[in-house]
Amino acid sequence: MSHLLPLSRVTKLVGISRHALQEMIRSGALDTFDGMVDLNELLRAFPDTRWEDDAEYRRVTEIKEKAFGKRVFERALPDKEVLSARLIELGNEYAAAKALLMHYSQTLSWLDEKIDEIEEEGQSRETRNALHRLRAFIVRHLAEMPPDAAKVQAVIAQERILRIMSAQVTIQPSGHEFTVEGNDTLLEGALRAGVSLNYGCSNGNCGECRARLISGEVKKVHAHDYVLSQAEKDAGVILMCSCAAVNDVVIEAGVAGAKDIPEQQLEARVKAVEVFNPQVAALHLLAPRSQRLHFLAGQSIRLSAQDASGEYAVASCPCEERHIEIQISRKPDDAFAELLFGGLKAQDIVEVTGPYGEFVLEDDSTRPLIFVAFGVGFAPVKSLVQHAMSLDLAESIDLHWLADEAGHYQNNLCRAWADALDNFTYIPHAQTSDAETALAGIVRDYPDLQRFDVYAVGNAAQLKIARDLFLKQGLQEQYWREYVC
Ligand code: FES
Incomplete structure (x- = not known):
């Protein structure tokens, strides 16, 4: 029986980058079937992986958590309803596998009895010998575990844990793939993975994040005020900022480029001013819960406060939820920079307008x-x-x-x-x-x-x-x- 694994889960199981995995596929070092990897093929391509020992994976994860401030590699548990739905699904799989094993076991007993019966019927000596050899073969084969059994068991155990903690999302027609970890919604998972989906308010009001569920199951984990029509519901339309993936899902959704993101205006609060040295300081802003800033990495925004204003590049990543970081160097003709070094303090309001510019990543480029x-x-x-x-x-x-x-x-x-x-x-x-x-x-x-x-x-x-x-x-x-x- 084949056991197929999606690519994003394979990268986690073997601890390599998506780029390295795709290079292996391109060079023929790893075979895939419909974008999935068969478990036996995985064991063949990575014979030296110590599946039962995840000490190295944990060590790398710890380094990454330190480097990214626990932000990107957060390991929160999924929403409790999502978690219980995933456990029920795994329980059903376990029950089906157990029922199948019981069926095989009964078939074997029946076969054993049948061989006894045929032997008693006084068949020819050759037939009795052949049946005797067949029985010995079956008994010996069942008693011997295949050499890779422990590895297969370890990979399946780890893959099951990944499936409880995360779900794989595939976006159509762009083909983007990412995993949704912990209690993230589909939209949060996409932003953490650097996939820029269309969205607006991020909290269920505008309907901009509508998408169509093609396969898999999602659960509403945040209430939303935006009302989906009955026709939309019947067509499988969901709000990505309100739903989490229960299992691996395929979704039809639009990916936004720099030109697609409309100018927004919001009032953010100063979270902190971080002065690196007398020339440069960072301004950490927090967008309101009801209006996250939609932008792409590399874009800039206009800031205004207390009669001072200026346009600056955003230094934070869109994956950082409500947090916006700007780094500003002190220049005599920059009134906003003077305000940052002189008067701005936590809780002050800063008006944010933007985003602007097209200095963004070519997000499907695999070039160095x-x-x-x-x-x-x-x-x-x-x-x-x-x-x-x-x-x-x-x-x-x-x-x-x-x-x-x-x-x-x-x-x-x-x-x-x-x-x-x-x-x-x-x-x-x-x-x-x-x-x-x-x-x-x-x-x-x-x-x-x-x-x-x-x-x-x-x-x-x-x-x-x-x-x-x-x-x-x-x-x-x-x-x-x-x-x-
Ligand atoms: S982003 Fe506004 S409803 Fe989802």
């Missing part, structure tokens, strides 16, 4: 990524790096941070990312007055730049030098993306 951040240009890069990590599709992610007088003010965070992820490399570059020499040194390390996507943030002069050098070294023009700050 290079990020180049000059000074506080690190802010949008931070958001993009976290988005790329959530998508887990890029072959590798290299971050080059060229410091200005503010230094590498989030050095520890970048080092923690490098510790947590095998395919992430952090290369800090000291402040220099000769950006051209520093950049020439960077591009020299990439003799095969035509394979890469490059995202760069800095002032116009810095970006011009960087762009010329990268293109000269072989980067294709359409894979150069820049944001002037």
Whole structure:
């Protein structure tokens, strides 16, 4: 009997990135069937995995939780109704498997009796010998466990735990796949996985997150005020911000690009002002419960408070629910920056408008990524790096941070990312007055730049030098993306 596993669950079971798994499929090292992997094929392709020992998986998870502040790898239990529905489903599977085993056992007893009867009927010596050998074969075969039985048992046990804690979601027609962990709704799961689905309020009022359930089962875990028509309900329409997946589901839903997200206005509260040093500070805002900001990593927003305003790139990831982080460098002509360093305090109201810009990730690209951040240009890069990590599709992610007088003010965070992820490399570059020499040194390390996507943030002069050098070294023009700050 075949036991098929979805790809996103396989990545968790064997502890490799989605990119690495897809490379194996492309090269023929791993066979799939309708986008699923057979259990026996998994054991063949990963013969050295110690399925019964998840110590290494736990160690890596601990490093990741530390690097991402428990945010992305939260391990909360599912909603209690979802949990009980999943347990009932597993219980039913167990009962069906047990009934099947009982049936096989009875069939064997019946076969045994039948052989006795035939023997007693005084068949020929050859027939009796053949029946005797058949009985001996069956008894011996049943007594011997296949050599891989312990491994199969361990994989199935781990897969069952994953199925209790999470569910796989496939979005049609885009083909995006992600897992919904803990008590996340479908929308929260998508945002954590870096998949930008259409949505508005995120709390059941606007109906923008309507989607059609094609297969699987969902449960409403948050009440919603938006009223679905009877025709919509009959067609399987659900609100993704209100529903959690009970089991693996396929959903028809729209994926939003930068141009699809409308301008929004909301009043956020200051959660904290984090002063890194006299030149740079981060403003941490909390959007109201009823109006989360819909944006893509790399976009910017306009902030206004106490007669001061300014437009800045968002430094946080859209996966961070209501939290919005902005990093601002102190400049004499920037009144909002002065307010941030001088007067803004927790609980103050800041008006947020946006998002703006198209400096966003090519989210289905599997090409290796290079990020180049000059000074506080690190802010949008931070958001993009976290988005790329959530998508887990890029072959590798290299971050080059060229410091200005503010230094590498989030050095520890970048080092923690490098510790947590095998395919992430952090290369800090000291402040220099000769950006051209520093950049020439960077591009020299990439003799095969035509394979890469490059995202760069800095002032116009810095970006011009960087762009010329990268293109000269072989980067294709359409894979150069820049944001002037
Ligand atoms: S996002 Fe508004 S109802 Fe779901």
